[in-house]
Amino acid sequence: MQRLTVPVLLAILFFVLVGMSYYDLLDLYIQSVIMFVGINIILGSSLNIVNGYMGEFACGHAAFMAIGAYISSVINVMLFTQDRIFGAPLLPPEMSLYFFPFVLLIGGFGAAIAGLLVAIPSFKTRGDYLAIITIAANFIVTSTIINMDTIGGSRGFMGMKQITFAMEDVIFLPWMLIWVILSTYFTVWVIYRYVSSTYGKGIIAIHQDEVAAEIMSVNTNKMKLVAFMISSGLAGLAGGLFAHILGYINPGSFGILKSTEALVIVYLGGMGSLSGSILAAILFTLLLEGLRFVLPWMSSGLHWFDGVFYWADLIPEGYQVSQVWKWVIIPLILVLLMQFRPEGILGNKELSDLFPRLRRWYSFK
Amino acid sequence: MNRTLSAETTGESTAAVSEASSAPTGPRLLEIQHLTQRFGGLCAVSDFNAAFEGGELRGLIGPNGAGKTTVFNLVSGFYKPTEGALILKGKNIAGMKPHQVTGMGIARTFQNIRLWNDMTVLDNIRISQHYQLGYTIWGSLFRSRNYMAAEERIRKKALDILEALDLARFADEVPKNLPYGIQRKVEIARALSIDPDLLLLDEPAAGLNSRDVQELIQLIRWIHKEFDVTIWMIEHQMTVVMSLCSWIQVLDFGVTIAEGTPEEIQNNPAVIKAYLGDENI
Numbered sequence: 001m002q003r004l005t006v007p008v009l010l011a012i013l014f015f016v017l018v019g020m021s022y023y024d025l026l027d028l029y030i031q032s033v034i035m036f037v038g039i040n041i042i043l044g045s046s047l048n049i050v051n052g053y054m055g056e057f058a059c060g061h062a063a064f065m066a067i068g069a070y071i072s073s074v075i076n077v078m079l080f081t082q083d084r085i086f087g088a089p090l091l092p093p094e095m096s097l098y099f100f101p102f103v104l105l106i107g108g109f110g111a112a113i114a115g116l117l118v119a120i121p122s123f124k125t126r127g128d129y130l131a132i133i134t135i136a137a138n139f140i141v142t143s144t145i146i147n148m149d150t151i152g153g154s155r156g157f158m159g160m161k162q163i164t165f166a167m168e169d170v171i172f173l174p175w176m177l178i179w180v181i182l183s184t185y186f187t188v189w190v191i192y193r194y195v196s197s198t199y200g201k202g203i204i205a206i207h208q209d210e211v212a213a214e215i216m217s218v219n220t221n222k223m224k225l226v227a228f229m230i231s232s233g234l235a236g237l238a239g240g241l242f243a244h245i246l247g248y249i250n251p252g253s254f255g256i257l258k259s260t261e262a263l264v265i266v267y268l269g270g271m272g273s274l275s276g277s278i279l280a281a282i283l284f285t286l287l288l289e290g291l292r293f294v295l296p297w298m299s300s301g302l303h304w305f306d307g308v309f310y311w312a313d314l315i316p317e318g319y320q321v322s323q324v325w326k327w328v329i330i331p332l333i334l335v336l337l338m339q340f341r342p343e344g345i346l347g348n349k350e351l352s353d354l355f356p357r358l359r360r361w362y363s364f365k
Numbered sequence: 366m367n368r369t370l371s372a373e374t375t376g377e378s379t380a381a382v383s384e385a386s387s388a389p390t391g392p393r394l395l396e397i398q399h400l401t402q403r404f405g406g407l408c409a410v411s412d413f414n415a416a417f418e419g420g421e422l423r424g425l426i427g428p429n430g431a432g433k434t435t436v437f438n439l440v441s442g443f444y445k446p447t448e449g450a451l452i453l454k455g456k457n458i459a460g461m462k463p464h465q466v467t468g469m470g471i472a473r474t475f476q477n478i479r480l481w482n483d484m485t486v487l488d489n490i491r492i493s494q495h496y497q498l499g500y501t502i503w504g505s506l507f508r509s510r511n512y513m514a515a516e517e518r519i520r521k522k523a524l525d526i527l528e529a530l531d532l533a534r535f536a537d538e539v540p541k542n543l544p545y546g547i548q549r550k551v552e553i554a555r556a557l558s559i560d561p562d563l564l565l566l567d568e569p570a571a572g573l574n575s576r577d578v579q580e581l582i583q584l585i586r587w588i589h590k591e592f593d594v595t596i597w598m599i600e601h602q603m604t605v606v607m608s609l610c611s612w613i614q615v616l617d618f619g620v621t622i623a624e625g626t627p628e629e630i631q632n633n634p635a636v637i638k639a640y641l642g643d644e645n646i
Binding site for chain 2: 190193197199200202205208209211214215216217218219348
């Protein structure tokens with residue numbers, strides 16, 4: 001019974017979310033927020049493998065997301081839709097439903113291979129120098145895509161909406177939501193099992209003392225390779241989902257800013273804490289979306305204040321607090337976080353360490 | 366682990382391990398031939414030779430900067446020797462990676478303790494079993510039968526080794542919270558957990574007080590006997606070296622200036638000169 005609590009809870013969450021979306025109890029906006037929460041969980045927790053558990057500082061995570069996004073989008077569009085460049089569909093569009101998870105995994109696999117781009121330099125390079133290599137990798141990937149005209153170059157690539165419509169034509173369900181939730185579960189499952197095995201703990205040993213790890217028979221190069229490949233592969237999975245939710249991708253959306261978002265999630269949640277990354281991804285996404293409403297309220301509130309008190313001049317006449325202010329407020333929160341709780345929300349602990357009572361409900365192994 | 370260790374058995378087995386009786390019939394345990402390491406123009410170790418039949422307890426001494434740790438770094442695979450051969454059980458290990466060398470049976474400790482300070486003592490030992498995991502990444506994801514068996518075996522082995530060295534009560538502590546002497550012992554336990562044929566101890570008595578040093582001498586003697594392991598140690602404290610080692614080599618500026626039994630070394634004029642300086646200055 002104890003073994004089943006978490007799987008049952010996750011299954012209930014899945015069916016509640018999908019059911020409510022199916023019966024239009026959740027509108028499309030709420031659904032998209034839920035999907036972005038899922039994608040951010042995948043991005044944050046996968047980056048946590050490298051930045052948290054292994055203690056490197058990789059800041060080009062969006063590059064792998066881009067590779068996963070482009071590979072899965074191109075395959076899907078080529079196989080199932082009438083496209084200007086790739087021509088008539090090679091397979092009947094109804095098949096897209098059954099192929100979708102495999103195409104996503106191929107995207108992730110491609111991203112994992114691209115992970116070698118930073119994994120191999122990491123054998124000899126550490127710390128700040130590796131950080132520079134990862135930034136360089138991010139630029140290499142985005143500018144390669146910009147210069148590939150067949151997949152749209154800087155104009156971007158589209159046609160993925162037709163895939164989601166095709167899937168809904170077969171069976172009418174909120175398919176993207178389903179895939180996102182399942183992929184999120186898959187990611188957390190993979191990472192949890194990886195880092196809780198003696199095999200995966202090798203990367204924690206590298207974090208704490210690489211020389212000792214190597215001398216105590218940990219094959220550090222292989223461990224780094226595996227860690228980078230898992231991390232970037234999962235980012236590729238997130239990219240594939242991202243592309244199919246939006247229906248349109250362009251290289252600009254996978255720049256340093258996107259990588260920074262993933263970094264923020266890792267450091268907000270706590271390095272080396274899987275539950276921390278999940279919590280931080282939820283918080284971060286909700287904060288980002290919440291500000292969308294809070295900022296106009298702030299505008300009108302300030303104008304009201306100026307109106308009531310003639311001496312007050314908090315905000316210029318006719319000025320609206322624009323959405324750009326999000327990127328002032330969120331970094332400010334980060335500054336405060338680093339000042340007052342630099343180890344992140346959970347530090348390097350898991351929820352089950354902080355609340356031992358949780359263990360009564362589920363045996364975390 | 367197949368050894369059952371307890372204080373009683375130690376007391377009973379009084380027969381000292383003689384070098385001749387435990388010598389294997391096959392190839393020598395380790396043969397170091399003409400080992401030379403240059404860093405740019407500096408010759409850190411030059412033409413170093415040593416041979417271990419198996420079962421010895423030897424010392425390597427010398428003034429600071431003599432190249433002792435460099436020899437250990439060469440043997441454990443951190444450096445690729447400029448010249449010379451390192452033949453472990455008939456195989457040349459010069460140029461192999463440290464983790465490969467460790468997997469072949471050479472374990473070492475460090476001058477400054479290098480434990481993984483934020484992981485429990487038990488995890489410190491468990492992770493050192495990477496050389497004999499016996500499962501792959503897929504095994505760990507799907508928790509295959511193989512994986513479960515391996516994890517159980519590793520856990521049991523780690524607990525056994527901690528039990529044997531009387532460290533079991535610290536299994537769930539993190540090393541940084543333990544006293545220095547215990548940390549030393551944990552590091553030795555971690556090295557022993559890979560079932561080494563040759564154990565390299567780099568200044569095991571550094572930073573220990575005189576009582577801890579006496580305990581350490583007992584411990585090393587006991588390990589040498591019970592674990593049937595060849596031990597090679599670098600040490601500055603002469604009490605440790607002289608009471609433990611049956612053969613000592615002395616390095617000075619990378620050159621072997623003397624070798625022999627403790628008595629011979631103590632009376633060797635070249636050694637006295639290296640340590641105390643020339644009297645005709």
